[in-house]
Amino acid sequence: MKNRLLQRTSLQRVLRWAVFLAVLCLIPVIFGGNRYHMYVATLTCVYIITIMGLNLTIGYTGQISLGHAAFMGIGAYTVALMTLNGYSFWLAIPLGAVLTFAAGLLLGLPSLRVKHHYLALVTLGFGTVVYLLLANEYEITGGFSGLPGIPRPNFFGLSLSSDIAFYFLVAAFLLVLTVLMLWILNSRWGRAFKAIRENDMRAEMVGVSLLTYKLLAFAIGAAYAGIAGGLLAPLMKFVDPTSFPAHESFWFLIMLIIGGSGRFEGAFIGAIVVMLLPEFLRGTQQLFFVIFAAITLLLLIFWPSGLAGLSDLFFRKVLRRDPPQLTK
Amino acid sequence: MFIQLTVSGVAIGAVYALVAIGFTLLWQASRTVNFAQGDFITVSAVLMYVLVCMGVPLIWALLITVIAAALLLGYVIKRGVIQPLIDRSHTTIIVATIALSFLASNAIGVFWSAQCKAFPRVFGMMPYRFGSIVLSRQHVWTIVIAIILILAINLFIQKTKPGKAMQAVAQNRDAAKILGINISSVTTMVFVMNAVLVAFAALLIAPVYMVRYDMGAQLGLKAFYAATIGGFNQIRGALLGGFLVGIIETFSSAYLSTEYREVFVLAVLIAVILIRKEGLLGTEER
Numbered sequence: 001m002k003n004r005l006l007q008r009t010s011l012q013r014v015l016r017w018a019v020f021l022a023v024l025c026l027i028p029v030i031f032g033g034n035r036y037h038m039y040v041a042t043l044t045c046v047y048i049i050t051i052m053g054l055n056l057t058i059g060y061t062g063q064i065s066l067g068h069a070a071f072m073g074i075g076a077y078t079v080a081l082m083t084l085n086g087y088s089f090w091l092a093i094p095l096g097a098v099l100t101f102a103a104g105l106l107l108g109l110p111s112l113r114v115k116h117h118y119l120a121l122v123t124l125g126f127g128t129v130v131y132l133l134l135a136n137e138y139e140i141t142g143g144f145s146g147l148p149g150i151p152r153p154n155f156f157g158l159s160l161s162s163d164i165a166f167y168f169l170v171a172a173f174l175l176v177l178t179v180l181m182l183w184i185l186n187s188r189w190g191r192a193f194k195a196i197r198e199n200d201m202r203a204e205m206v207g208v209s210l211l212t213y214k215l216l217a218f219a220i221g222a223a224y225a226g227i228a229g230g231l232l233a234p235l236m237k238f239v240d241p242t243s244f245p246a247h248e249s250f251w252f253l254i255m256l257i258i259g260g261s262g263r264f265e266g267a268f269i270g271a272i273v274v275m276l277l278p279e280f281l282r283g284t285q286q287l288f289f290v291i292f293a294a295i296t297l298l299l300l301i302f303w304p305s306g307l308a309g310l311s312d313l314f315f316r317k318v319l320r321r322d323p324p325q326l327t328k
Numbered sequence: 329m330f331i332q333l334t335v336s337g338v339a340i341g342a343v344y345a346l347v348a349i350g351f352t353l354l355w356q357a358s359r360t361v362n363f364a365q366g367d368f369i370t371v372s373a374v375l376m377y378v379l380v381c382m383g384v385p386l387i388w389a390l391l392i393t394v395i396a397a398a399l400l401l402g403y404v405i406k407r408g409v410i411q412p413l414i415d416r417s418h419t420t421i422i423v424a425t426i427a428l429s430f431l432a433s434n435a436i437g438v439f440w441s442a443q444c445k446a447f448p449r450v451f452g453m454m455p456y457r458f459g460s461i462v463l464s465r466q467h468v469w470t471i472v473i474a475i476i477l478i479l480a481i482n483l484f485i486q487k488t489k490p491g492k493a494m495q496a497v498a499q500n501r502d503a504a505k506i507l508g509i510n511i512s513s514v515t516t517m518v519f520v521m522n523a524v525l526v527a528f529a530a531l532l533i534a535p536v537y538m539v540r541y542d543m544g545a546q547l548g549l550k551a552f553y554a555a556t557i558g559g560f561n562q563i564r565g566a567l568l569g570g571f572l573v574g575i576i577e578t579f580s581s582a583y584l585s586t587e588y589r590e591v592f593v594l595a596v597l598i599a600v601i602l603i604r605k606e607g608l609l610g611t612e613e614r
Contacts, residue, residue, distance in 0.1 A: 064419050066426075110602050117361040118601060120422055121552060125594040128549075136587040247545065250426050257423060286438045293431035300424050301412045 020178075024171045028164045038163040042235055044275040045170045046228045049177055051255050051267035053224025058253070059262030060185065061217040062197040066249045067107065067123035068225045070130035071100045073244030075229025077134065080147045080239045089153030093230040100226025104219030112214050119218075127246030134241035146240025150233050170231050177224065184220065185264070193217050197262070251289075257296045260308025269307045331461055333578055339467035340536075341574020342474035346529045347551035348558065348566035349481065350522035355560050356498035357518035360410060360421050364429035366548020368401045368523065370541060372530035374436055377447055377539045386450055390531055397527040402520030410519070411512070429548075437541035444538035451535070470532045477528055478567065481521070485563075490517060498561070550577070553593055557600050559610025568609055572596070 031037035050068055057065045075096035082092035107126055111119040134141045141147065152161040153169070160169050184190050192213045195203035204210050233239050251274075259270020278288045299306055315321060347365060354360050362368075372393050379389035409428060413421050451469040455462045485491035496504040497514050505511055529547075537543045550573055558569025573593055581589035606612055 289434035293427045296427040
């Protein structure tokens with residue numbers, strides 16, 4: 001009996017990955033003809049990566065980060081500056097990840113020793129500082145004129161400069177980072193992260209080093225945003241500071257809450273809904289800020305597990321079975 | 329020059345102090361951090377501006393704004409948003425107030441105006457002259473009004489019964505509850521007080537900043553820095569922090585760099601957190 005159950009879950013798992021892969025591959029088949037649609041699809045994948053990182057920080061360890069826009073900015077400018085100066089993208093993107101990981105450690109170290117809201121404060125301040133640096137150090141960053149002409153990378157001689165090829169690069173990154181995140185969450189680390197979120201005092205008592213794991217979760221979350229930023233730069237072929245203002249991080253937070261914070265699929269649902277809904281319904285961006293902020297508040301009060309949580313309800317009530325578990 | 333800069337630093341610092349006191353009151357009564365504090369200022373300033381434009385005399389516009397703020401930003405927000413979330417994690421309330429901030433500022437941008445509006449110079453234009461020293465009316469009156477408000481709050485907390493209940497809740501929630509203090513209504517009262525403070529801060533800051541949907545963002549952040557530097561659980565901490573932030577900001581932008589004035593304040597903040605995590609005048613919390 002137990003064996004059959006195991007088999008079924010592993011079959012489900014294979015199926016889920018197959019669907020995920022199929023969707024990723026079908027997008028260019030469906031939207032490939034339209035450059036703008038491909039751009040939006042690629043952008044959505046980039047944001048999913050960021051929100052996945054944010055989910056680790058907020059959803060799985062219960063810390064707050066208002067610096068994810070800045071982390072993205074660091075990643076984007078690292079890739080932009082390096083590729084414009086002739087270095088390889090494949091060197092630049094890991095460097096961006098390392099830099100943002102280090103920035104995460106440096107920010108987390110002073111603030112995690114103290115109270116919750118200090119981390120919010122320090123990360124928000126960090127966002128402001130990064131924005132000011134990008135805007136004012138124009139000899140390096142180009143200031144508000146930004147850095148144009150960022151090349152798209154090659155992959156072992158294969159050019160990824162077309163929109164569809166570049167989409168596949170981003171999709172591949174998304175796939176690899178998804179697998180990595182699932183692996184992290186199902187590892188010893190992941191269990192420690194969740195233990196901290198549920199009750200940090202209890203976690204500490206059973207021997208989980210709070211500072212180490214909180215720092216780790218925060219820094220990994222930052223590195224995900226750094227990688228996403230590194231993909232954003234060649235996608236837009238242009239970076240400027242206004243793409244990474246401090247309040248952009250609020251927007252990421254809203255994406256995560258709408259999708260479902262602390263739920264693996266939350267990052268995906270949140271980024272997709274928040275990125276795509278305004279594309280279908282016409283309206284000014286600011287109007288959507290209002291709508292999504294209102295939805296976020298309502299969800300927080302009435303349905304804190306977000307849209308991912310609503311899908312549980314669908315499984316239980318309509319399909320009359322347990323919702324699938326992505327992480328242990 | 330030095331005296332003028334000091335006065336202008338103290339004036340902006342007084343506004344920060346008012347808003348920062350709001351932060352400390354909320355923290356002490358309910359352990360909440362209100363990330364929408366700056367947008368509360370925006371909402372109040374916009375309301376006051378609209379009333380003044382409709383021809384309502386300033387003093388009535390202020391009164392109506394204070395009452396409306398007390399109801400909407402105090403009572404309604406506490407009952408509607410904070411109350412349902414109060415038993416959840418700190419992170420949840422922070423996220424909720426961030427969503428609130430996003431909602432308020434963008435709703436003003438969409439449904440009212442995204443333009444800058446010049447608020448009337450309510451304190452007059454002619455500066456005061458004392459020999460060679462020239463002081464802006466705006467600065468002098470800001471300091472005077474802020475001091476009056478701060479004294480009034482202190483008097484309220486020290487001398488009145490609800491004020492003493494607030495102190496009791498701040499010192500020990502459980503003991504206060506056992507002694508029959510209704511924590512929820514004390515918290516509601518504190519939210520209302522915070523809203524009133526913020527409405528006055530809007531009056532003081534609107535003539536300096538322009539009225540715009542995002543005018544409060546920086547202000548709220550600075551006040552938050554101020555409360556943290558001074559000590560999140562002490563009114564006098566917020567006071568000291570407010571004046572410190574105002575003065576650091578004014579002097580660093582005059583003598584060091586305008587572009588990076590926010591960086592200096594942030595550097596002081598991080599230094600304070602590292603050296604004394606409770607803030608300069610804060611006390612250790614359990």
